[in-house]
Amino acid sequence: MLLEVRDLHVEFHTREGVAKAVNGVNYSVAEGETLAVLGESGSGKSVTAQAIMGILDMPPGKIAGGEILFKDQDLLKLKPEERRRIRGQEMAMIFQDALSSLNPVLTVGQQLGEMFVVHRGMSRKDARTKAVELMDRVRIPAAKERVGQYPHQFSGGMRQRIMIAMAMALEPSLIIADEPTTALDVTVQAQVMELLAELQRELNTGLILITHDLGVVADVADKIAVMYAGRIVETAPVHDIYKAPAHPYTKGLLQSIPRLDQKGRELYAIKGLPPNLTRIPPGCAFNPRCPMARDVCRSDVPPLYEVDERRRSACHFWKETLDAR
Amino acid sequence: MHADRDESAGTGGAAGSTLLSKARQDAVTPYTEGDPILQVRDLAKHYPLTQGILFKRQIGAVRAVDGVDFDLYAGETLGIVGESGCGKSTVAKMLVHLERPTAGAIRYKGEDIAKLSGRALKAVRRNIQMVFQDPYTSLNPRMTVGDIIGEPYEIHPEVAPKGSRRQKVQDLLDVVGLNPEYINRYPHQFSGGQRQRIGIARGLALNPEIIVADEPVSALDVSVQAQVVNLLDRLQAEFSLSFVFIAHDLSIVRHISDRVGVMYLGRIVEIGSDAEIYDHPTHPYTQALLSAVPVPDPTARDHRERIILHGDVPSPANIPSGCRFRTRCWKARERCELEVPLLAVPAEFRLVDTPARHDSACHFAEEKRVVPPEGELEVPGPAERGSTEREPGEQPGGTVREPGDKPGSAGPGPGQQGSAGGEA
Ligand SMILES: Nc1ncnc2c1ncn2[C@@H]1O[C@H](COP(=O)(O)OP(=O)(O)OP(=O)(O)O)[C@@H](O)[C@H]1O
Ligand SMILES: Nc1ncnc2c1ncn2[C@@H]1O[C@H](COP(=O)(O)OP(=O)(O)O)[C@@H](O)[C@H]1O
Ligand code: SF4
Ligand code: SF4
Ligand SMILES: [Mg+2]
Numbered sequence: 001m002l003l004e005v006r007d008l009h010v011e012f013h014t015r016e017g018v019a020k021a022v023n024g025v026n027y028s029v030a031e032g033e034t035l036a037v038l039g040e041s042g043s044g045k046s047v048t049a050q051a052i053m054g055i056l057d058m059p060p061g062k063i064a065g066g067e068i069l070f071k072d073q074d075l076l077k078l079k080p081e082e083r084r085r086i087r088g089q090e091m092a093m094i095f096q097d098a099l100s101s102l103n104p105v106l107t108v109g110q111q112l113g114e115m116f117v118v119h120r121g122m123s124r125k126d127a128r129t130k131a132v133e134l135m136d137r138v139r140i141p142a143a144k145e146r147v148g149q150y151p152h153q154f155s156g157g158m159r160q161r162i163m164i165a166m167a168m169a170l171e172p173s174l175i176i177a178d179e180p181t182t183a184l185d186v187t188v189q190a191q192v193m194e195l196l197a198e199l200q201r202e203l204n205t206g207l208i209l210i211t212h213d214l215g216v217v218a219d220v221a222d223k224i225a226v227m228y229a230g231r232i233v234e235t236a237p238v239h240d241i242y243k244a245p246a247h248p249y250t251k252g253l254l255q256s257i258p259r260l261d262q263k264g265r266e267l268y269a270i271k272g273l274p275p276n277l278t279r280i281p282p283g284c285a286f287n288p289r290c291p292m293a294r295d296v297c298r299s300d301v302p303p304l305y306e307v308d309e310r311r312r313s314a315c316h317f318w319k320e321t322l323d324a325r
Numbered sequence: 326m327h328a329d330r331d332e333s334a335g336t337g338g339a340a341g342s343t344l345l346s347k348a349r350q351d352a353v354t355p356y357t358e359g360d361p362i363l364q365v366r367d368l369a370k371h372y373p374l375t376q377g378i379l380f381k382r383q384i385g386a387v388r389a390v391d392g393v394d395f396d397l398y399a400g401e402t403l404g405i406v407g408e409s410g411c412g413k414s415t416v417a418k419m420l421v422h423l424e425r426p427t428a429g430a431i432r433y434k435g436e437d438i439a440k441l442s443g444r445a446l447k448a449v450r451r452n453i454q455m456v457f458q459d460p461y462t463s464l465n466p467r468m469t470v471g472d473i474i475g476e477p478y479e480i481h482p483e484v485a486p487k488g489s490r491r492q493k494v495q496d497l498l499d500v501v502g503l504n505p506e507y508i509n510r511y512p513h514q515f516s517g518g519q520r521q522r523i524g525i526a527r528g529l530a531l532n533p534e535i536i537v538a539d540e541p542v543s544a545l546d547v548s549v550q551a552q553v554v555n556l557l558d559r560l561q562a563e564f565s566l567s568f569v570f571i572a573h574d575l576s577i578v579r580h581i582s583d584r585v586g587v588m589y590l591g592r593i594v595e596i597g598s599d600a601e602i603y604d605h606p607t608h609p610y611t612q613a614l615l616s617a618v619p620v621p622d623p624t625a626r627d628h629r630e631r632i633i634l635h636g637d638v639p640s641p642a643n644i645p646s647g648c649r650f651r652t653r654c655w656k657a658r659e660r661c662e663l664e665v666p667l668l669a670v671p672a673e674f675r676l677v678d679t680p681a682r683h684d685s686a687c688h689f690a691e692e693k694r695v696v697p698p699e700g701e702l703e704v705p706g707p708a709e710r711g712s713t714e715r716e717p718g719e720q721p722g723g724t725v726r727e728p729g730d731k732p733g734s735a736g737p738g739p740g741q742q743g744s745a746g747g748e749a
C-alpha cells in the first residue's frame with residue numbers, strides 16, 4: 001500500500017472548546033489508484049489531507065492519535081527535514097483555489113522552474129525550458145510566450161492546469177487534490193479531470209481526490225471513503241457504493257441529488273444539519289438525522305464493521321441498510 | 326450600478342439581431358390569460374470599456390447580455406443555464422430592474438417595463454422579486470432577520486401596514502420552515518441553508534407573481550440543497566409563482582424547470598421543454614455542456630460519450646463574428662463565421678413532429694443524445710459490460726500502462742472519458 005491512514009485523530013483547540021475535526025479516519029491508496037474522499041463541508045476532508053501533507057496549522061491544530069503510513073513508514077514519526085523532503089518530492093497537493101495558492105508576484109514560469117532549481121539542482125535556464133515543457137504538457141496554448149506571465153493573466157481553468165503541472169513536476173507517487181474543480185464550470189472541469197486522469201495513468205500516481213460531487217466521484221474513483229463529522233462512515237469500491245450503500249448517510253446523499261436524466265420528483269432530503277464538532281452527539285454522530293436510529297445508536301459508537309473484504313461501514317445496522325434498497 | 330450616461334448606446338449584436346427578429350416579436354397585444362406573463366425581447370446590456378483616467382474614451386464594450394429572447398408563462402419555471410460569465414446574473418438584474426437594459430424590451434403582461442414610471446413601475450417591481458446567490462453576503466449582517474425580511478415593506482407599505490408587519494414576517498418565517506421565534510436573530514446565527522431560506526422569505530414578502538432566483542442553492546451542501554430545492558418547489562405550487570431559476574448546475578435545473586434556456590456569451594442559444602433540451606438537444610454547445618456533467622453512476626463512465634470542449638470562452642468584449650460559439654465548436658464551417666444563427670426552430674425540424682423541433686441557434690443543428698435515457702444507467706451490472714472493462718474487484722486495474730498506450734488513447738481506466746470534441 002502506498003499510503004495508509006490508521007485511526008487518525010486531529011483536534012483544534014478553540015475558544016469554544018476542542019473541535020474534534022478528525023475522529024478516527026482510516027483509508028488507504030495504492031499506486032495508480034484513485035481514492036475519492038466524499039463529504040459535506042466541515043466533515044474533515046481537508047484537515048485529514050493537511051495532516052497527511054504535514055501542513056496542518058499547529059497550533060490550534062493537534063494530531064491526537066493515529067498513524068500515517070507512507071511506503072511503510074509512519075510520517076508522524078519522521079524528523080522534520082525528512083518530512084519536508086517527502087512533501088516536496090514524493091507527494092504533492094492541488095488546492096481548490098489555484099489563484100490563492102500560486103504566488104501572485106512571480107511569473108508562472110518562475111514558480112514552475114523553482115521546483116527544478118530547488119529539488120533537482122537545475123540552472124535557471126534549464127528550469128525555464130522545463131517549465132515550458134510542463135505548460136505544454138498541461139495544454140496551455142502558446143506556452144513559450146506565456147511562461148513569463150503572472151497567475152492573474154490566466155483563466156481559472158488554466159490556473160488549475162498550472163497547479164496540476166506543478167504537482168506533477170517532480171513525478172510524486174501521491175497526489176492529493178482537494179476539490180480541484182469545485183470552482184470551475186463543467187466544461188472546464190471536464191478538461192481538468194481528463195488531464196489529471198491522463199497524467200496519473202502515465203506516472204502511475206496514487207490520487208486522493210477530495211470532493212463533495214457525487215458525479216465526479218462516479219466518474220473517476222476506484223474506491224470511495226465517505227466522511228461525516230470527522231469519521232469515515234463507509235468505504236468501498238466505487239461500483240458497490242452506488243449500487244447499494246451500506247450506511248444510511250451515504251444512502252441519503254445518493255438519494256438527495258437531482259439527476260440529469262430524470263425530471264424532478266420531490267427530492268429526498270436528509271433532515272437537520274451536521275453537528276457542531278465541539279459537541280458531537282454521543283453514540284453514532286449521525287443519529288439525530290438518521291431515519292433508522294435506535295437506542296443503541298444513541299449510546300454506542302459504531303465501529304467500522306467489515307461488510308466484506310473490501311468494504312466497511314460504521315453503522316450498527318449496515319446489514320439492514322444494505323438489504324433495504 | 327452604472328449611471329445611465331455611462332452606457333454604450335445599443336451598439337453591435339443586439340441591434341443587429343433586431344433586424345432578424347422573428348414573428349413572435351411583433352407589436353404589443355393586450356394581455357390575456359394564457360399569454361406569457363413576461364416577454365423578453367432582444368434584451369442587451371453593454372458595459373462601456375474606457376481608457377484614460379481624466380478623459381475617458383470609450384474603446385469598446387463588454388457585451389454582457391447581447392440579445393436575449395424568452396417568454397415566461399404564469400406558474401411555470403424557466404431555467405437558465407450557462408457557464409460563468411455568460412450573462413445570467415445580468416439578465417436577472419435587468420428583470421428586477423436593478424440594471425437598466427442597453428437595448429431590448431422586458432414586457433410584463435404585455436407592457437414594456439422601460440416605458441413605465443411612477444406608480445405603475447412600482448407595482449410591476451413589486452410583482453417581480455429576486456432571490457440572490459450567496460446567502461453569506463446578500464444579507465446585511467447588522468440587521469435582524471425580522472428587519473431583513475420586512476425591509477421591502479418600507480418601500481411598499483401598502484402591502485403590510487406597520488402594525489401587521491411583525492405578524493407577516495413571522496408567517497413568512499414559518500412558510501420557509503424557520504422558527505418564527507428567530508425573528509430577532511442576526512444572519513450569522515444561521516447556517517447557509519437557513520440564510521438562503523431567509524433570502525427566500527424576503528423574496529416572498531411582497532406576494533410577487535414572479536421570482537427570479539439567481540443560483541439560489543449553489544453555495545449549499547448536497548443535503549441542505551435538497552431541502553431548499555424542495556422548499557422552492559412547494560412554494561411555487563402554494564403561491565402559484567412563476568420562476569426564473571438561474572443556475573450553472575444542469576441537474577438541478579432539470580429537476581426544477583418546465584422549460585430551459587441555455588446561454589452562451591450573452592445569448593440564449595437553445596430553449597425548449599426540459600425533455601427537449603436534455604434528451605433531444607440540437608445545439609452543439611448544449612450537447613457539449615450536457616456531456617460534460619458527471620452523472621452519479623460509475624457504470625456510466627464506460628459507455629458515455631464525452632465532448633471535451635477545447636479552449637476558453639471568448640471575452641464578452643470581443644465576441645466572435647457570426648456564430649459566437651464557433652471558436653469552440655467542432656462543427657464550425659465558413660457559414661458560421663459569416664452569418665449569425667437565429668434562435669428559431671431549425672429548418673430541418675420545422676415540418677416534422679419531433680422533440681427536436683424547438684428553438685436552437687445553429688446553422689447545422691442536429692439531434693444528438695448525450696444524456697443516457699432514464700433508467701438505463703442503473704441497469705448494467707459489471708458482468709454484462711464489455712469484455713474490455715475492468716471488473717470492479719480488480720485492483721487498481723485501469724491504471725496499469727500498456728506498452729503502446731498513448732495518453733488519451735481509448736482504453737479502460739478511471740477518467741477515461743476522453744472522447745475529444747474533434748469528431749462529430
Ligand atoms: N458592471 C460591470 N461592468 C463591466 N462588465 C460587467 C459588469 N457586470 C458584469 N460584467 C461582465 O458581464 C459578463 C456577464 O456577467 P454575469 O455576472 O451576468 O455572468 P453570470 O452568467 O451570472 O456568471 P456566474 O455564473 O459567474 O455568476 C461577465 O463577463 C462580467 O465580467
Ligand atoms: N485552522 C483551524 N482552526 C480551527 N478549526 C479548524 C481549522 N481548520 C479546520 N478547522 C475545522 O475543522 C473542521 C473540518 O474542516 P475541513 O477538513 O476543512 O472540512 P472539509 O471536509 O470541508 O474539508 C471544520 O469544523 C473546520 O472549521
Ligand atoms: S448506527 Fe444507527 S444512527 Fe448511526 S447510521 Fe447506523 S442506524 Fe443510523
Ligand atoms: S452555427 Fe456553426 S459554429 Fe455555431 S453552433 Fe452551429 S455549427 Fe457550431
Ligand atoms: Mg475542504
Ligand SMILES: [Mg+2]
Pocket residue numbers: 413414415539
Ligand atoms: Mg452570476
